[in-house]
Amino acid sequence: MDDGLSVGIADVRAAAGRLAGIAHRTPVLTSRAIDAMVGAEVLFKCENLQRAGAFKFRGAYNALSRLSDEQGQAGVLAYSSGNHAQAVALASRLLGIPATIVMPTDAPACKLEATRGYLEGCGELVLYDRAQTTREALAERMLNERPLTLIPPYDHPDVIAGQGTVGLELFDQTPQLDYLFVPCGGGGLLSGVATVAKSECPACRVVGVEPEAGDDATRSFRTGQLQTVRDPETIADGARTPSLGEHTFPIVLACVDEMMTVTDKELVAAMRLVFERMKQVVEPTGVLGLTGLIKSSSEGRLKRGSRVGVVLSGGNVSWGAVYQE
Numbered sequence: 001m002d003d004g005l006s007v008g009i010a011d012v013r014a015a016a017g018r019l020a021g022i023a024h025r026t027p028v029l030t031s032r033a034i035d036a037m038v039g040a041e042v043l044f045k046c047e048n049l050q051r052a053g054a055f056k057f058r059g060a061y062n063a064l065s066r067l068s069d070e071q072g073q074a075g076v077l078a079y080s081s082g083n084h085a086q087a088v089a090l091a092s093r094l095l096g097i098p099a100t101i102v103m104p105t106d107a108p109a110c111k112l113e114a115t116r117g118y119l120e121g122c123g124e125l126v127l128y129d130r131a132q133t134t135r136e137a138l139a140e141r142m143l144n145e146r147p148l149t150l151i152p153p154y155d156h157p158d159v160i161a162g163q164g165t166v167g168l169e170l171f172d173q174t175p176q177l178d179y180l181f182v183p184c185g186g187g188g189l190l191s192g193v194a195t196v197a198k199s200e201c202p203a204c205r206v207v208g209v210e211p212e213a214g215d216d217a218t219r220s221f222r223t224g225q226l227q228t229v230r231d232p233e234t235i236a237d238g239a240r241t242p243s244l245g246e247h248t249f250p251i252v253l254a255c256v257d258e259m260m261t262v263t264d265k266e267l268v269a270a271m272r273l274v275f276e277r278m279k280q281v282v283e284p285t286g287v288l289g290l291t292g293l294i295k296s297s298s299e300g301r302l303k304r305g306s307r308v309g310v311v312l313s314g315g316n317v318s319w320g321a322v323y324q325e
Contacts, residue, residue, distance in 0.1 A: 005254060006157045006247045009199040012164035012192065015062040019165055022094070023058050024050050026166075028173045033277045034290075038297035039304040043177070044274075044290075045170045048282045048315025052086040052114070054238075055166050055189055055313050056153070060087035062162030063151050064095050072097045075123075077148040079103070079135035081237045082111030083285075083314050084153035089118035099123035100148060102138055104130050108237060110318050130231060136242075154188030155245025164192025170309055171200040178306040181296075183288035183313045184208040184217050184259070185239035187248030193311065194255035204309075205257045209292030211236040212261040216243050221252060221259040235264045238285030238314065262291040270294060274312070283317035 029044045047055035064076065075098035078088040085101045092099035101115055105127045112125075119125055128138050143150060152159065166189065171177070180197055184190045190208045197204045210217050214232035220243070228243040244252060252259075270287040274280045282290075289310045296302045 003254060005195075005251050007160045007164065007192065007195055007251060009195060011157065011161040012168055012196055015058070015158070015161040016165045016168055018062055018065050019058055019162065022061055023165070025169055026050055028170065029278060029280070031278050034273070038293055038302065038308070040297070040302060040306045040308045042293065042308045042310055043174045044278070045166060045309060045311045046280065047166060048280060048286055048312050052083070052090045052118070053314055053316040054083040054087065054286070055163055055311070056083040056087035057090060058165050059159035059162035059188060060084065060151065061091040061094070063156055063158035064088070064091045064097055066158050067097065067149060071149045074147045074149065075099060076151050077102070077139055077142060078151045078153070079139050080153050081240060082107050082115070083238055083316060085115045086111060086118060086316070088151055089115050089123060093118055093122050100126060100142065102126045102128060102135050102142070104128060104135070106130065108316065108318060111316050114316065154186030154241070155247050157247055160188050160192045160247060160251070162192070163189045164196050166311060167193035167196030167200070170311070171196060174307070174309060175201070176307065177201055177204045177309045178303065179205045179207060180309040181207045181209055181289035181293045182311045183239065183285055184210045185285065186241040187217060187244045187252050189311065189313060190256060191248040191251035195251060198255045206255065207258045207260060207292055207296070208252065208256050209260055209262060209288040211239050211267070211288070212263050214239050214241070215261045217252065218259040218261050220244055220249060221256065224253065235267055236285040236288060238283070239288065260292050260295070262288065262295055266291045266295065280312065281315045281317060282312045283314050286312050286314040289313070
């Protein structure tokens with residue numbers, strides 16, 4: 001641990017060892033058109049090309065690989081709107097650990113279908129209605145009834161360390177960034193990557209980006225007090241989290257330099273941009289970082305000529321959403 005925080009650079013490096021040969025070392029791509037648009041050299045870390053279609057596989061596999069034999073035999077429980085669900089389902093299949101996955105009935109169809117596929121023959125999918133209960137309440141009831149180990153979507157040291165390997169790879173592939181824009185929901189990816197940034201490139205300014213309707217992390221960052229939001233209405237389904245967590249909030253305060261928000265309309269425009277100019281399919285949550293970069297540039301808050309890292313965090317989205325107006 002570093003500075004009393006629950007995750008440090010040593011934890012991320014250890015996670016990278018466990019993920020070696022299991023998780024994809026995703027590529028870093030560039031776009032002349034986007035460079036010209038924002039007036040900077042932009043380097044995209046493409047976690048939309050990760051196994052299960054998102055960075056979440058890193059944290060899920062790292063956490064499951066750390067379970068005791070007894071915990072593994074009893075099985076795990078996870079709740080998610082989609083990407084964490086798919087990640088835990090795939091990791092559990094690879095490790096031979098039974099998994100029970102809780103998802104909302106209105107989760108994106110492509111994420112529900114993929115999760116069912118990963119769980120076939122080795123796990124159980126439980127659906128719930130957001131209007132009737134919360135995933136946390138349902139999970140608590142299930143944990144009281146069965147000896148399962150909860151693998152939360154972001155607020156867990158092993159999950160955070162696994163997500164941090166995104167940053168470890170990025171700084172190995174593209175040293176010396178001036179800015180790094182990272183999507184933020186519950187802060188697992190942001191806190192993991194920011195931990196690495198402060199170790200590997202202290203001068204890099206880390207910017208967390210979340211949807212305007214779910215601005216709890218931005219309010220928490222600016223006030224220094226944990227703020228919450230209830231089931232925000234946003235196209236960025238991966239960022240519909242109620243708040244930062246016990247582990248992620250202190251790391252965000254210590255290692256992140258700025259938090260900002262973007263609108264759903266801006267997210268859709270960014271999705272179309274990466275699809276049409278980079279030929280990459282990225283979901284709404286996945287383009288939060290790029291959308292924040294575009295907004296910062298348009299508002300004159302980005303130093304021209306900078307080297308900028310952007311994490312494209314996931315690509316699990318239906319075709320129709322790419323061309324949503």
